[in-house]
Amino acid sequence: MDTTIFIDTTLCTACRGCQVACKQWHDLPAEKTVNRGTYQNPADLSFNTYKLVRMSEQMVDGKLHWLFFPDQCRHCLEPPCRDTADDARAIFTDDATGAVIYTANTRNLDAAEVIESCPYDVPRRSADGTLAKCDLCYDRVQNGLAPACVKVCGTGAMNFGARKDMLSLAEKRLKTVQAKFPNAALLDPGDVRVIYLVAHDPGLYHKNAVAAVRSPVHMTRKMALRQMLRPFNRKAVRFPV
Amino acid sequence: MELTRRGFIKISGATAAGLAVSGLGVDLKPVKSHAQMLKTKYAKETTTICPYCAVGCGAIVHTSKRGDGRVMNIEGDPDHVINRGSLCAKGAGLKQLVENENRLTVPMYRAPYSDKWQTVSWDWALEKIAKRVKATRDQTFSAQNAAGQQVNRCEGIASVGSAALDNEECWLYQTLLRALGLVYIEHQARI
């Protein structure tokens, strides 16, 4: 089934239900953290943290906004990481859900190359070189349940369903939100299975909110071809695409 | 107890055509699919209400039917009319409240002037406490107050707690305290 997550950040309260539900379902260990002068913790995604609510305080037109961005793998329709790996035993797209799945065999890949191929800086490696990231809870999805992060969300920020339904929900919400925030946009909706709606410049939420070429050094020919089609450091793409 | 479970998605089994071929002519067809089994499939399901804030969200507890009989998973109850399956960070992590190595699992006693806990049996602890309660009550009970009015109360024992108890336990606890004659009875609602 062709699935998609639609994340409406304008409804998110950063309760971090999604962040903990992800750890719970996947039995992921907690990281040792310290308060770094912010509510956000852990500091970043990691081998044991697939979902992270990023928080950022920004002044927009003289008004304070506390922006919340529940970050995770976008499950690209054409995943550069999968292409870079070029090894279906390590990274594959699950055709029952569309989820991009990393297996233990990622240990045998060039981790740095895979990580740098990601336009959203999502994959993380463990000490032994294995890579990990969100798996879209494809075990749940295959069994008729929403991903843990979506099911747990009480605000309506996290939504999951058939891609066409999510695209039309995203479009509808975009129109509504634009009435209040004219700069609202959907992020890379044509390229990914995890589509964000933001009210302001996506860069204010997170540096990797929208796709960007992060390192040309390790680009494969295939990736280079694809990325030639993308403007560098581009801003949000308005719907429709 | 009856549980109805509404799946969130109707699995169509179809793979979108758009996935199959990219505009670059590279074959991006999904290469593999692993059928996944839900880890909670054979678990016992019970419903509960979240023990934290007072919104009263429903949750489903999956308890292993095999082995240690412990909790495998707790997630929001989609059939609960308030939260409809959702939970916050605390509710989402509810399993760690239950399955937690830091929990107290045996009664403990700290003797006067001692610097350590010692493990004791329930019988020992409750018998000792019962004796302390009786001795204190008998010593500090006032049939009358300073003005000579009948008061029949125990002024040497105080109790605080508990919004952490179930209704039935709260009611039962206050009957015991009031039968003992306590008047210093307070709990979380006051603070």
Place this chain on the structure above:
Amino acid sequence: MTNHWIDIKNSDCILVMGSNAAENHPISFKYVNEAMAHGATLISVDPRFTRTSARADIYAPLRSGTDIAFLGGMIKYILDNDLYHAEYVADYTNASFIVGKAYKFKNGLFAGYDAKKRKYDKSRWAFAKDGTGVPQMDRSLKHKRSVFQLMKKHYRRYNIKLVSQITGTPEADLRKIYKTYAATGKRGKAATIMYAMGWTQHTTGVQNIRAMAIIQLLLGNMGVAGGGVNALRGESNVQGSTDHCLLWHIWPGYLATPSTKWPKLQDYLKRRPQSKDPLSANWWQNEPKYMVSILKSLFGDNASAANDFGYDWVPKVDAGTHYSWLDLFDEMYKGTFKGFFAWGQNPACSGANAGKNRKAFEKLDWMVNVNLFGNETGSFWKAPGVDPAKIKTEVFMLPAAVSVEKEGSITNSGRWMQWRYQGPKPMGDSRPDGDIIMELGHKIIELYKKEGGTFTQPLTNLKWDYLTAGQYDPHKVAKQINGYFLKDVTLKGKTYRKGSLVPSFAFLQADGSTSSGNWLYCNSYTEKGNMAARRSHKDAVNGIGLYPQFAWCWPVNRRIIYNRASVDVTGQPWDHKDWVIRFVGEAKAGKYVSKKWIGDVPDGGWYPLRNPDGSARADAKHPFIMRPHGHAQIFGPGRADGPLPEHYEPLECPVERNFMNPQYINPTAPVYKADTDAFATCDPRFPYVATTYRVVEHWQTGVMTRPQSWLMEAQPQVFVEMSEQLAKLRGIKNGQRVKVSSARGALEATAIVTKRLQPFRISGTTVHQVGIPWHFGWRWPQSGAEESANLLTPAVGDPNTRIPETKAFMVNVTRT
């Protein structure tokens, strides 16, 4: 909550003030967002820009402890601009009542103040009454001693400029909020207030909420869908534990605790005022039935009319003496108690001036602490800096089972009683609290039976038959709470058999023929079964999300209380879209001839006050049935600190005078005088306003959440939030550990330097405020470096509730 969680979706304007719902009641935002999707406005008023503020249409800052100034300004705005719901105010509130000539308000004091006793003679605030004892009324609201006119006069001083000067809220924000909120005074519009401890934990706590209740009454927002006064209770069963009255001053179902004021049962049963007004239901006149039914639940067959149902066996408090939390720890500190139970609570961290509580434990001979985890209370004797060799206290630490390991019910903030089931068995040798209580109680009773002792009757006569197969049975207790017929009783032509469950509290009797452990819960477990376990998704006929067959709520499954005020005097809803109840009795020639309400369970099923032709009915009742005169109280002559809310500064505050009146602080606030009770107001050593709060990742003192790794990962350490300006002033960098100190204690915390806090301009000067969560304590995390914010807070309270003022006090912040 007068309303309930789902009902928030029906609101047109949501004010979150004195709470931070997105953070502490996260799933409420399901309904806040739903209301906003339908066009509702969300307003957040808070000293800090919070996760709630992040979603709000309007955010305004307010200096901690100045809520009455803010709300008083709104009352004035509503009155000045005639935005109140005139019919509602005139017919349903006591705005029309005439106050006696002895009442006055001058220089910040109401009539009758005794400075020596720090107490009012409340008789000076009494209503003028007619010959039968019914208050004199002027429904035109023009009488100069009518509550309406006195209120108008009282709030004349609360102009926007002065309010802004006191609160630090910019004038433009005040105007915008007043205008937006007051727009719901229109018929068919509703606004709701979501408040919590941000309003209660003040020396003016009760009056904060009264001020809001006045606003809700003026706008006709009580009893309607999307309205109400909604206290967001902070613990899963703090509503139930309050209903069952684990509190010194009330007995189950909010009955008064027996006191020397009522030495005999007959005195107690006569204590409630009777109303001579035939239109007043005066529901509390039924109290004798509830009290006798409780005594029958307590003592069973041992309670009879001959022995006053055992009234002599239950303890009496001294009239005029307080036994509340602050008093309790003050007495413990003095050494009054030998024994102490801390059952599922952690007063070493949860109480105001927690350092005093910790010292007080040392005076005890023994302590019993029941909890899921080791905590700062049970382990106080080995706290940092404490020498166990000097502590005599014996401590019994008993391991309790987690909620999912047992069966029973809890009551949420919307008064919904919900049943929970057992998943796994209790871990290790932990036990459900119910089993611990039962076994301990039986052991004590056995000792008394065997050895005799002092005043054994209440223990040996206690009806405690709640075991099944040797174990505590929550169903048996739940049924006892509901109550039984104790003999065959025939009521209104129907016979109820001895031993059957009472259908509802309307059937309870004062003659000993019924038992009920708590009248408010009578109807929760009947011959039809366990109502709390119901799971039906069918909504009521009005389709406003009442879900009347999902769980059960008190009283008698009424989901929105005071709902008789949601209709006009002829019984037709103010709001035709989101209506709560509607009178659909038959009318003939302009007169109702049959009685029928649909929708929610009405607050009494009597006829509406008037017929369709406008004629008054003699068989009707005023809608606020719990008040002796049936009217909601804009004027509240029963409160300790005055019948109308007035702004006073917190006990510890940053200003040298109260700009509203010459009376500085609440003149009736109780203050304690142990050597640990230091206070510092306008003291250069403690120049910054502080407040405490919670975060979503932790709960209360953190005993249940600090031992969990996922939550600790998200929120690992105690922090202090401050503005960039204050940080600069103190040379503090974001993320640095700093020392926060008050007149009572100090702790180390991580600085969060943020734009979300801004300095206030208070009467021309800059006032800084900081905030600290109170979830931490030395026991967890194991570093021992994180401590409770309540080491800082003062043991001073509201004169009505004695809830401590932990939301506004003064501190210093320095680099470590």
